[in-house]
Amino acid sequence: MRENAVAARDAASRDMACAGNDRHDVPTDFERLAELAISRRGFLKGSAAFGASAFVLGAGAALHPAKAAAASLDFTPVAANGLDTVTLPEGFGWQVVARWGDPLWSDGAPFDHASRGTAASQERAFGDNCDGMALFAHEGRSVLAVNNEYTNLKIAFANRDSGKPETEDDVRKSKATHGVSVFEIARADGAWGIVQDSPFNRRITPDTPMAITGPARGHAMMRTAADPEGATALGTWNNCGNGRTPWGTYLACEENFNGYFSSSDPDLALPAGFARYGIKHEDRGYGWAMTDERFDISRHPNEPHRAGYVVEIDPLDPASVPKKRTALGRFKHENAEVTLAADGRVVVYLGDDERGEFLYRFVSDGRYTEGGDNADLLESGTLSVARFADDGSGAWIALTPEATGMASAAEVCIHTRQAASAVGATTMDRPEWVAVNPHAAEAYCCLTNNKNRGVKPNAGGDATPVGGPNPREKNKYGQIVRWRPADGDHAADAFAWDLYVVAGNPTVHRDDRAGSANVSADNMFNSPDGIAFDSQGRLWIQTDGKYSDEGDFAGQGNNMMLVGDPASGEIRRFLVGPRECEVTGITWSADRTTLFVGIQHPGEKGDSHFPEGGDAAPRSAVVAITRDDGGAIG
Ligand code: FEO
Ligand code: CA
Ligand code: CA
Numbered sequence: 001m002r003e004n005a006v007a008a009r010d011a012a013s014r015d016m017a018c019a020g021n022d023r024h025d026v027p028t029d030f031e032r033l034a035e036l037a038i039s040r041r042g043f044l045k046g047s048a049a050f051g052a053s054a055f056v057l058g059a060g061a062a063l064h065p066a067k068a069a070a071a072s073l074d075f076t077p078v079a080a081n082g083l084d085t086v087t088l089p090e091g092f093g094w095q096v097v098a099r100w101g102d103p104l105w106s107d108g109a110p111f112d113h114a115s116r117g118t119a120a121s122q123e124r125a126f127g128d129n130c131d132g133m134a135l136f137a138h139e140g141r142s143v144l145a146v147n148n149e150y151t152n153l154k155i156a157f158a159n160r161d162s163g164k165p166e167t168e169d170d171v172r173k174s175k176a177t178h179g180v181s182v183f184e185i186a187r188a189d190g191a192w193g194i195v196q197d198s199p200f201n202r203r204i205t206p207d208t209p210m211a212i213t214g215p216a217r218g219h220a221m222m223r224t225a226a227d228p229e230g231a232t233a234l235g236t237w238n239n240c241g242n243g244r245t246p247w248g249t250y251l252a253c254e255e256n257f258n259g260y261f262s263s264s265d266p267d268l269a270l271p272a273g274f275a276r277y278g279i280k281h282e283d284r285g286y287g288w289a290m291t292d293e294r295f296d297i298s299r300h301p302n303e304p305h306r307a308g309y310v311v312e313i314d315p316l317d318p319a320s321v322p323k324k325r326t327a328l329g330r331f332k333h334e335n336a337e338v339t340l341a342a343d344g345r346v347v348v349y350l351g352d353d354e355r356g357e358f359l360y361r362f363v364s365d366g367r368y369t370e371g372g373d374n375a376d377l378l379e380s381g382t383l384s385v386a387r388f389a390d391d392g393s394g395a396w397i398a399l400t401p402e403a404t405g406m407a408s409a410a411e412v413c414i415h416t417r418q419a420a421s422a423v424g425a426t427t428m429d430r431p432e433w434v435a436v437n438p439h440a441a442e443a444y445c446c447l448t449n450n451k452n453r454g455v456k457p458n459a460g461g462d463a464t465p466v467g468g469p470n471p472r473e474k475n476k477y478g479q480i481v482r483w484r485p486a487d488g489d490h491a492a493d494a495f496a497w498d499l500y501v502v503a504g505n506p507t508v509h510r511d512d513r514a515g516s517a518n519v520s521a522d523n524m525f526n527s528p529d530g531i532a533f534d535s536q537g538r539l540w541i542q543t544d545g546k547y548s549d550e551g552d553f554a555g556q557g558n559n560m561m562l563v564g565d566p567a568s569g570e571i572r573r574f575l576v577g578p579r580e581c582e583v584t585g586i587t588w589s590a591d592r593t594t595l596f597v598g599i600q601h602p603g604e605k606g607d608s609h610f611p612e613g614g615d616a617a618p619r620s621a622v623v624a625i626t627r628d629d630g631g632a633i634g
Contacts, residue, residue, distance in 0.1 A: 075089035075090075075091065075092070075572070075574065076089050076090060077089065077522065077523065077572040077573045077574070078573050078574065078575070078576055079522075079557075079573075079576075080524075080549075080555060080556055080557030080558075080560070080573070080576060081557045081558065081576050082547075082549055082557050082558055082579065083558070083576070083578070083579075084578045084579045084602075084607075084608050084609065084610055084613075085578055085610065085611075086575060086576070086577060086578060086599065086623060087575065087576040088574070088575055088625065089574060091627060091628050091629070092625055092626070092627055092628065092633075093625070093626055093628060094623045094624065094625045094626075095191055095192065095623065095624050096611050096621045096622075096623055096624075097144075097185055097192045097193065097194070097596065097621070097622045097623060097624050098126045098130075098144075098146075098181075098183070098185070098194055098621065098622045099111070099126065099611065099619040099620070099621040100125075100126060100127065100128040100129070100130075100177070100619040100620045100621070101116075101117050101121065101122065101125050101126065101128075101619065102125055102126045102194060103121070103124055103125045103126075103194075103196065104124060104125060104126060104181065104183045104194060104196060104201045104203070105124050105196055105197050105201060106196045106197050107124065108121060108124030108125050108196075109121040109124075111125070111617075111619070113615075113616055113617045114159065115159050116155070116156050116157065116158055116159055116617060117156075117173060118169060118173055119169045119170075119172030119173040119176060122172075122173045122176035122177055123172070123176045123203060123205070124203070125176075125203075126146075126148070126181045126183070126194070127146075127148025127176065127177050127178060127179055127180075127181050127203070127205075128148055128150070128151040128152075128156060128177035128178070128620055129148055129149045129150050129151060129152070129177070129600050129601055129620045130146050130147065130148060130149075130181075130584075130585055130598040130599075130600055130620050130621070130622055131146075131147040131148070131149040131239065131240050131241065131242070131584050131585050131598060131600060132146075132147045132239070132240060132241040132242025132243075132252070132253065132335055132530075132584070132585050132598075133145060133146040133147065133242060133585040133586070133587050133596065133598060133622065134242055134243075134244040134250055134315075134587050135185075135587045135588065135589060135590070135596065136244075136248060136250070136315050136316060137589075137590035138316055141184055141186070141198075141200070142184065142185050142186065142589060142590065143182065143183070143184050143185075143198075143200045143315050143316060144181075144182070144183055144184075144185050144587070144596070144622070145180060145181075145182045145242070145250040145252075145313065145315040146180065146181045146182075146585065146598070146622060147180055147239035147240065147241075147242055147252050147253075147585070148177060148178055148179055148180065148181055148239065149178070149238055149239055149240050149255070149600070150177075150178060150237075150238055150256070151174060151177035151178065152601055152604050153165070153174075153285050153286070154606075155601075155603065155604070155617065155618060156173070156174065156177055157170060157174075158617065164285050164287060165286070165287050165290075168290075168291045170287075171286075171287060171288055171290055171291045171292070172291070174286055174287075174288070175205055175206045175207060175235075175237070175288065175292075176203070176205050178205060178206055178237040178238065178239075179203065179204045179205040179206060179208065179235065179236055179237060179239065180203075180204040180236065180239055180250075180252050180311075180313060181202075181203060181204075182200060182201065182202040182203075182204070182250075182313070182315050182318070183195070183198065183200065183201045183202070184198035184200045184201060187589075187594075190626075191624075192594065192624045199318065200315070200316065200318060201318070202318040204235075204236065204252075204313065204322060205235055205237075206234065206235035206236065206237040206260075206288070207234050207235050208234070208235050208236070208322065209232060209233075209234060209321060210232065210233050210234070210235065210236065210311065210321060210322045210323065210324050211231065211232060211321050211322070211323045211324065212230065212231050212232060212233055212306065212323075212324045212326060213323045213324060213325055213326065213327075213376070213378075213379050214324075214325055214326035214327035214328075214378075214379050214380065214413060215326055215327055215380070215408070215409040215410045215412070215413045216230075216305075216326035216330075216410045216413040216414050217230060217231055217326065217410075218230045218231055219408070219410035219411070219414065221302055221305045221410075221411075221414050222302060222305055222306055222410075222414070223302060224294075224300050224302050224303060224306070225300065226294070230302075233306040233307075233324060234294065236252055236254055236307075236311045236322065236324075237254070237257060237260060237307070238254055238255045238256045238257050238259070238260070239252040239253060239254060239255070239311070240253050240254075240255035240256075240333065240334055240335070240353070241253050241255075241333070241334045241335025241336070241351075241432070241433045241530065241584075242335055242336070242585075243310070243335055243336030243337060243338050243348065244338065245312070245338050245346070245374070245377075245378075246338070246340065246346075246368055246370075246374070247368070247374035247375070247377075248314075248315075248316070249312050249313060249314055249315070250312070250313045250314075250315045251310050251311070251312055251313075251325075251335075251336040251338070252310070252311045252313060252322075253310050253311075253333035253334060253335055253336050253350075254307055254308050254309055254310070254311065254332075254333055255332045255333055255334065255353060256278075256332055257304070257307035257308045257332070258277050258278040258279045258280075258304065258308075258332075259278070259283055259284035259286065260283055260284070260286050260288050260295055261279050261280075261283060261289070261295050261296075261297050261303065261304050262280075262281060262282055262283040262287075262289045262295065262296065262297065263280075263281040263282075263296065263297045263298040264289065264296050264298050264299070265298035266281060268281065268297065268298045270297075271297075271301050273414075273415050273418065274297075274304065275459060276415075276417050276418060276459050276460050277304065277308065277331075277332075277417070278354075278459070279297065279304045283295070305330070305414050306324070307330075308330040308331055308332065308333070309324040309325060309326055309328065309329075309330055309333070310324075310325045310328040310333055310336050310348075310350070310378070311323065311324050311325070312325055312378055323378075325378040325379065326410075326413040326414070327362065327378060327379060327380055327381055327383065327413060328348060328350060328360075328362050328378065328383065329350065329360055329362070329383050329399075329412075329413055329416035330413060330414050330415070330416050330417075331350075331352035331354075331357065331358075331360075331416050331417055332352055332353050332354050332357070333350060333351075333352065333353075334350070334351040334352070334353045334431060334432045334433055334434075335350075335351065335432075335433040335434060335530075336348050336349075336350055337349040337350075337433070337434040337435055337436050337443065339436040339443075339490050340368055340490070341363060341489055341490050341491030342487075342488075342489040342491065343367060343491070344367035344368050344369065345363050345364050345365075345366070345367050345368070345381075345491055346362075346363070346364040346366075346367075346368055346377045346378065346381070347361065347362070347363050347364075347490040347491055348361070348362040348378070349361055349434035349436065349443055349445070350362065350434070351428075351431030351432055351433065351434055351445055351446075352417070352431060353430050353431060353432055353448070354430060354458070354459070355429070355430055355450045355451070355452045355453075355458060355464075356427040356428070356450065356452060356453075356457065356458025356459070356462060356464045357417060357427070357428065357430070357431070357458060358385050358386065358417070358420045358425045358426070358427070358428060358431070359385070359386040359425075359426075359428055359431045359434075359445060360383060360384065360385050360386070360416075360420070361383075361384045361385075361386070361396050361490075362378075362381050362382070362383050362384075363381050363382050363384070363491050364377045364378065364380070364381040365380045365381050365382075366380075366381075382398050382399075382400075383398070383399045383412065383413070383416070384396035384397055384398045384399060384493070385397050385399060385419075385420040385423060385425040386425060386426060386428075386483075387423075387424065387425055387426050388426040388468045388469050388481075388497060389468065390467055390468050392496055392497060392498060393494065393495070393496055393497075394483060394494070394495045394496070394497050395493055395494055395495070396493045396494075396495070397423045397424075397425065398493075399412045399416065399419045399420060399423065400412070403422070403423050404418075404419040404422040404423060405422055406418075406419055406422070417459075417460060418460060421460045421461075421462050425462075426468060426469070426470075427457075427458050427462050427463065427464045427470070428447055428450075428469065428470060429447035429448070429449060429450035429453055429469075429470045429475050429478065429479070430447060430448045430449060430450050430478075431445050431446075431447060432445070432446040432447070432448045432528070432529040432530070432531070432544075433445070433446055433529065433530050433531045433532070434531070435531040435532050435533050435539065436490070436533070437533055437537060437539075437566055438533055438535065438537060439537040440484075440537075440566070441484055441485055441488035441489070441490065442482055442483065442484045442485075442566070443482060443483055443485075443490070444480055444481070444482040444500055444531055444539065444566075445480065445481050445482070445531075446478065446480050446528035446529055446530070446531050446541070447469065447470065447475075447478055447479050447480070447481055447528075448478045448527045448528060448529050448544065448545070449475050449476055449477060449478045449526070449527050449545070450464070450470065450474075450475045451474050451475070451476070452464060452474075453466060453470055453472065453473055453474060453475045454466040454472075454473035454474065455473070455474060469481040469497060469499060471499070471502070471512070472502075472512050472513070476513065476526065476546075476552055477502075477503035477504045477505065477513065477515065477526040477527065477545075477552075478503045478526060478527045478528050478545070479499050479500075479501060479502040479503060479516075479528075480499065480500040480501050480503075480528055480531070480541070481497055481498075481499055481500070482497065482498060482499075482500045482566075483495040483496065483497040484496050484497075499516065500539075500564070500566070500569065501515070501516055501518055501519060501528075501564070501569070501571060502515050502516040502519070503515050503519060503524070503525055503526050503527070503528060504516075504519055504524065504526075505524055505526070505552055505553065505554065505555070505556065506519060506520060506521060506524065507521045507524070507554065507555050508551070508552060508554055508555075509552075513552070517569075518569040518570060518571055519571070521555065522573075523562060523571050523572055523573050524555065524556055525541075525543050525545070525556060525560055525562060525573070526543065526545035526546055526552075526553060526556060527543050527544050527545025527546065528541050528542070528543055529542055529543060529544035529545075529582065529584060530542030530544075530561075530583065530584045530585065530586060532586045534588065534592075534633075534634030535588075535592060535634060536634060537566065538563050538564070538565065538634060539563065539564035539565070539566050540561060540562075540563055540564075540574075540586055540634070541561065541562045541563070541564055541571070542559075542560075542561045542582070542583040542584050542585075542586065542597075543559045543560050543561070543562075543582065543583060544559060544582035544583070544584060544600075545559060545582075547559055547579070547580060557576060558576050558577050558578065558579055558580075558581065559576075559577045559581055559582045559583050560573055560574075560575055560576045560577060560583060561573075561574050561575040561577075561583045561586075561597060562574055575597065575625070577599050577602070578599060578602045578603075578608050578610035578611070579602060579603060579607050579608040579610070580601065580602055580603050580604045580605050580606075580607055580608050580618075581599045581600055581601055581602040581603075581604075581608070581610065581620075582600045582601060583597060583598070583599060583600070584598050584600050585597065585598025585600070585622070586598070588633075588634055591632070592632040592633065592634055593626060593627070593630060593631065593632055593633060594624050594625065594626050594633070595624070595625040595626075595633045595634055596622055596623070596624055596625075597622070597623055597625060598620070598621075598622055598623075599611075599620060599621050599622075599623060600620045601618075601620060602618040602619070602620065602621075603618030604618075611623075
């Protein structure tokens with residue numbers, strides 16, 4: 001960060017219209033707006049994005065400020081670029097750990113670049129489009145659980161003229177690219193790799209048997225011909241972000257589950273609730289209903305009610321049955337950020353990534369006890385939705401049958417979006433990942449972008465007014481909102497919020513599209529998506545945005561990963577991904593000397609051969625990042 005920006009940032013008590021204003025001669029409309037909002041909500045010295053320090057609720061209840069404890073960001077930021085590789089600061093290196101199609105067992109066929117694999121090879125291999133992940137250390141071993149969100153049909157089926165699955169084997173292959181891959185990794189001669197045939201290795205796919213748990217279990221809307229009890233479901237797919245629990249389980253979050261269903265009856269009247277979730281007569285080209293009638297909504301109209309949940313998986317027991325946790329609601333889940341309330345109840349923050357949808361919180365009924373039986377803490381609790389006020393305050397509104405007008409808790413857990421609409425939740429700019437600061441009672445959520453903000457309502461007809469945590473019309477760049485719960489307790493129903501950063505392009509725009517004061521020509525980015533804290537309290541921000549490097553996005557290059565200081569607001573670019581990828585998924589080795597990052601869909605439009613180069617097929621990959629001096633990296 002440039003010196004004048006640092007100086008501006010430190011001048012915490014200065015007029016907001018000038019503080020951090022290192023690129024404008026006069027305050028922009030947005031800065032005036034921000035100044036107004038900040039003074040209205042009673043910030044003592046301004047938020048981190050605009051200057052640092054504590055703030056209070058409008059009602060005057062003091063909240064715990066973030067500790068200024070984040071370790072210094074000891075690297076030289078990298079410049080934006082459009083290279084087809086991973087770019088890191090000097091003193092850091094990277095290597096591939098696992099690529100799409102790498103066999104997890106020695107009887108699996110190596111990835112074939114010409115055919116892009118078969119059903120048989122894919123079922124024994126790492127899935128495609130890696131996303132959220134977590135490393136579980138167990139008796140000196142490292143087990144990685146990784147979501148395989150989806151597959152790019154034109155890449156996976158480049159061997160077909162149609163660029164789509166055409167045969168039964170193709171559909172099986174497509175399904176096996178999805179789900180979750182669990183596998184052991186180990187470091188030999190400094191390099192991490194897959195431990196083939198490890199007893200921990202497992203593929204979880206759209207066909208893996210799962211238990212349905214929580215309020216929706218057994219409800220009439222959950223019953224199908226194959227499962228008249230509404231208690232078991234097959235599989236998980238489109239698993240985006242993830243979570244991990246203090247009791248050692250992995251949470252895989254089902255996001256765009258809708259795009260796999262279709263109707264063989266073109267005149268089918270869609271059941272109530274389908275439109276809100278984007279379930280239509282046509283799928284997104286996957287064709288799973290061709291060979292699996294579960295995905296034909298004209299034959300099995302309740303099947304879509306059995307997807308869109310958070311799935312809890314025991315990564316250390318390959319024989320365990322994954323559990324769909326309906327208590328955490330049904331929507332297009334991004335990640336599931338788990339923390340504990342002051343009294344030991346489990347708190348899970350959950351984003352619903354769709355334009356104008358909502359931000360949720362689950363608080364368990366039971367309490368976590370170290371070493372105790374915590375297996376079913378996610379089975380029952382209170383699901384709430386966020387309502388943000390323009391004055392910087394906010395509240396969690398419980399989605400009870402009484403509050404929502406719904407008949408039962410089961411209905412709330414199945415038609416969660418409609419329940420949240422009924423209580424007047426705040427429509428958001430696509431809530432992506434949430435991260436909780438391990439050193440302060442605060443949480444951050446990426447609001448990635450929203451071209452519909454201020455333009456049209458969400459799919460439920462809720463208005464999307466410009467304001468509050470969604471301050472820009474036709475929001476192209478995104479922002480990160482953070483909140484601090486009252487009394488420092490994540491189970492409290494009141495919170496105070498501000499914007500940690502408003503992304504933009506100050507080299508192109510001088511209005512609110514320039515971004516907040518902690519955005520400069522040197523660190524600018526768009527569409528924050530993945531977000532996580534490291535053990536030192538640094539905030540890692542991953543992007544899934546426009547990589548045209550033109551127009552509104554000129555100078556921003558490929559998608560990237562940045563590091564933010566929650567206390568000062570300083571943000572530096574740490575990594576630039578290869579062409580046409582998004583950077584998503586982050587976890588660390590037990591000794592914190594390796595940072596694992598996901599590179600998803602390089603070459604989604606045809607312009608990458610990452611990671612192998614030459615004429616190779618582009619392959620999503622988990623990469624390991626280490627310091628040349630072997631030191632900790634988070
Ligand atoms: Fe799968 Fe919202 O990203
Ligand atoms: Ca995402
Ligand atoms: Ca995204």
